[in-house]
Amino acid sequence: MHPGVETEVKIPIGNAEQVIDQIRKAGFGLAVPRLFEANTLYDKPNKELRNAGMLLRLREVGGKSVITWKGQGKAGPHKSRPEIETTLGSAEVLGQILEKLGYERSFRYEKYRTEFRNPGEDGVVTVDETPIGNFLELEGPGEWIDRTARLLGFSEKQYVLESYGRLYLEDCERRGVTPANMIFSS
Numbered sequence: 031m032h033p034g035v036e037t038e039v040k041i042p043i044g045n046a047e048q049v050i051d052q053i054r055k056a057g058f059g060l061a062v063p064r065l066f067e068a069n070t071l072y073d074k075p076n077k078e079l080r081n082a083g084m085l086l087r088l089r090e091v092g093g094k095s096v097i098t099w100k101g102q103g104k105a106g107p108h109k110s111r112p113e114i115e116t117t118l119g120s121a122e123v124l125g126q127i128l129e130k131l132g133y134e135r136s137f138r139y140e141k142y143r144t145e146f147r148n149p150g151e152d153g154v155v156t157v158d159e160t161p162i163g164n165f166l167e168l169e170g171p172g173e174w175i176d177r178t179a180r181l182l183g184f185s186e187k188q189y190v191l192e193s194y195g196r197l198y199l200e201d202c203e204r205r206g207v208t209p210a211n212m213i214f215s216s
Contacts, residue, residue, distance in 0.1 A: 036100065036113040038169040039189040040197075041179065046144075046157050046164045049182070053146050056181050058155055062145035067091040069140070070125065071195070072133040085193075086133065088121050091143070095121035108172050109191040139194050139212035153178060160194065161214050162201040 043049045072086045073079045079086055083102030088095065094117055101112035118124055125135075142159040153170020155178065166182070168175045176186065190197070198212040 034113060035110060036169065037108050037110040037172055037175065038167055039108050039175055039179070039191065040158075041166040041168070041184050041188045042190060043157070043164045043166050046159055049164075049166055050144065050146075050157055052182050053155055053157070056178075058146035058148045060144070061147040061154065062092075062143070064142050064144040064159075065092045067141050067143055069138065069194075070121075070135050071137040071139075072125075072128050073136040074132055075134060077136075080136070086128075088125060088128075090121045095119070095124070097124060106172075107186060107189070108175055110172075137195050137211060139198065140214055141194070155182075161212050162194075162198055165190070 068090045070088045072088065085098070085100040087098045087100070089098065096115055096117050098113060098115035103109055103111035129135075140161065144157045146155040146157075147153075151170070151174065153168060153174040156167040156169070158165045158167055166184070168178050170178075179185065179189075192200070194212060199209055202209040
């Protein structure tokens with residue numbers, strides 16, 4: 031189990047491969063190769079968790095399943111919120127348990143994620159390829175985030191603090207389509 035506080039920012043990017051080249055040139059090494067992630071959010075029918083600023087996520091990635099709870103965030107230059115997560119045996123079985131407890135699937139989103147780290151540093155750099163575009167995500171202490179963003183050629187003005195769910199809703203509104211799930215077309 032890994033209890034703590036997640037501090038991160040997203041930065042919209044164009045070509046993922048170009049940004050990956052920048053990351054490598056800055057000295058970051060590949061920590062986790064590009065993997066497909068399927069994320070399902072659960073909530074009560076009355077949106078109890080969402081209304082309280084919390085999130086319950088079941089993630090399937092690389093043959094592993096991870097359950098994550100995120101608490102209400104704090105305002106600031108970076109997205110920062112309490113987070114507790116752990117791996118589990120079967121996402122399918124836990125999903126059934128959650129439904130028996132009165133939770134329902136509220137949103138599904140997919141992405142391809144590649145992770146990079148610099149030995150001896152506390153942060154992680156990820157490149158997320160999503161159905162609504164590509165994003166660089168920097169997670170770690172605030173000073174590390176700002177320093178790494180500058181090193182990679184980005185500024186604080188480019189930081190996005192919204193969740194993928196919120197970004198998806200904004201994208202649907204911009205395109206004039208009814209929101210459903212943020213998934214890749216088959």
